[in-house]
Amino acid sequence: MAQIVADISGTSHDEPLRQAALQVLPSLRHAAAKSAGRGTREIARQRLGIVQDALHVLSAPRFGKRSHHQPIRQH
DSSP: OHHHHHHHHHHOSOHHHHHHHHHHHHHHHHHHSTTOOHHHHHHHHHHHHHHHHHHHHHHSOOTTOOOTTSOOOOO
16 A cells, blocks of 8 residues: 555645645555554554545546536537
8 A cells, every 4th residue: 555655646646646645655654564553553544544535536526517528518
């Protein structure tokens, strides 16, 4: 998971997603260590939700909003 988040933080063109990944990455790296405690892992899991939320916003359909490429139908 840390590698995926690192890739997102380095290559994403979406600024909020990239910032979320940069914010989460240190926690994930600490949680990946064998010596990481339960609290460290829980914090990383919670912070990973930030990236999940950003991805959801980007991929969720936007009902009621027209894209620029859809023609407007007139009856």
